[in-house]
Amino acid sequence: MKKLTAILLILVMMFSLAACAPKAEEEATGTDLPSIGVTIYKFDDNFMSFVRRAIENAAADKATLELNDSQNSQATQNDQVDTMISKGVKALAINLVDPQAASTIIEKAKAADLPVIFFNKEPDAAAMASYDKAWYVGTTSSESGVIQGQVIVDAWKANPAWDRNGDGVMSYVLLKGEPGHPDAEARTKYSVETVVAAGIQVQELELQTGMWDSVKGKELMDAWIAKHGDAIEMVICNNDGMALGAIQSLNAAGYFEGDKFMPVVGVDAIPDALEQIKEGKMVGTVLNDAKNQGGATFDLALNVALGKDPLEGTSWTLDETKAVRVPYVAVTIDNIAFAEEAYK
Ligand code: GAL
Numbered sequence: 001m002k003k004l005t006a007i008l009l010i011l012v013m014m015f016s017l018a019a020c021a022p023k024a025e026e027e028a029t030g031t032d033l034p035s036i037g038v039t040i041y042k043f044d045d046n047f048m049s050f051v052r053r054a055i056e057n058a059a060a061d062k063a064t065l066e067l068n069d070s071q072n073s074q075a076t077q078n079d080q081v082d083t084m085i086s087k088g089v090k091a092l093a094i095n096l097v098d099p100q101a102a103s104t105i106i107e108k109a110k111a112a113d114l115p116v117i118f119f120n121k122e123p124d125a126a127a128m129a130s131y132d133k134a135w136y137v138g139t140t141s142s143e144s145g146v147i148q149g150q151v152i153v154d155a156w157k158a159n160p161a162w163d164r165n166g167d168g169v170m171s172y173v174l175l176k177g178e179p180g181h182p183d184a185e186a187r188t189k190y191s192v193e194t195v196v197a198a199g200i201q202v203q204e205l206e207l208q209t210g211m212w213d214s215v216k217g218k219e220l221m222d223a224w225i226a227k228h229g230d231a232i233e234m235v236i237c238n239n240d241g242m243a244l245g246a247i248q249s250l251n252a253a254g255y256f257e258g259d260k261f262m263p264v265v266g267v268d269a270i271p272d273a274l275e276q277i278k279e280g281k282m283v284g285t286v287l288n289d290a291k292n293q294g295g296a297t298f299d300l301a302l303n304v305a306l307g308k309d310p311l312e313g314t315s316w317t318l319d320e321t322k323a324v325r326v327p328y329v330a331v332t333i334d335n336i337a338f339a340e341e342a343y344k
Pocket of ligand 1: 048
């Protein structure tokens, strides 16, 4: 009898627990909208904050986002992906911390039969090819380097006085983004190669990573000004964040007053950089289209979350590597209004 009562009690408990526990999907969304799990490599990144905003705007009434700040730690991001999967998200949109970690994420997605859209940090081709439910949204990295190089060439040729010592050589310092990041590697290579291909002789005074970061950019520029002073004739930055740091440093060293000038170029065209171009402290930048990259990331993620073809009802196209590539555009004072519009 005692045994029977115990069994009955256990059965009653099991039923009441089952009744209380929401289905995985409902728990994740609390609504009928599909839930999409998103990670940003770190919220504290100028450009990525605009991509994030574009994803949030696009999601508005179409999906519920599980949005995670991976705080620049791949281990944290891996845990976040596990949690999102157990909460029942229908698709993943992943901005990797470490571009080499795509296969780890793919293993997790595969095991849960979940589609995954990588964005901004491009996985290598082998990882992308290893899973038919993986796609990428970003850019053609080399394009930003070539365009930045062209901005430098045009400005250098139009301003012979920038060759301060008149030796016919452009002496530059270069603030690089995260080493191993496809954008950082390609921008570093192609910006300088484009300048050289235009017949301009160059000398590299310094090249170090500022990890996309303003504060690090400023610190490096402080040290380089102290070491080289006016021997620096061009400041090439893999992104605007670091360019803004370099400009702070140059301001403090008395540049941009009277005829003391230093040409600085960046990539991204974030609003703060556009302000510097308007003030005449930055020569130009390259629009990295946050709005369209965020928009495309969401469009594809929503489609695959609903079990549809990733491109259904969109105007995006995929290349042979299953990537949507949003074009870069040169930005100088001449087309600044267009760039301002792109970030609204
Ligand atoms: C680049 C961008 C950088 C930084 C980086 C993060 O495309 O130009 O500013 O945001 O992505 O992965």
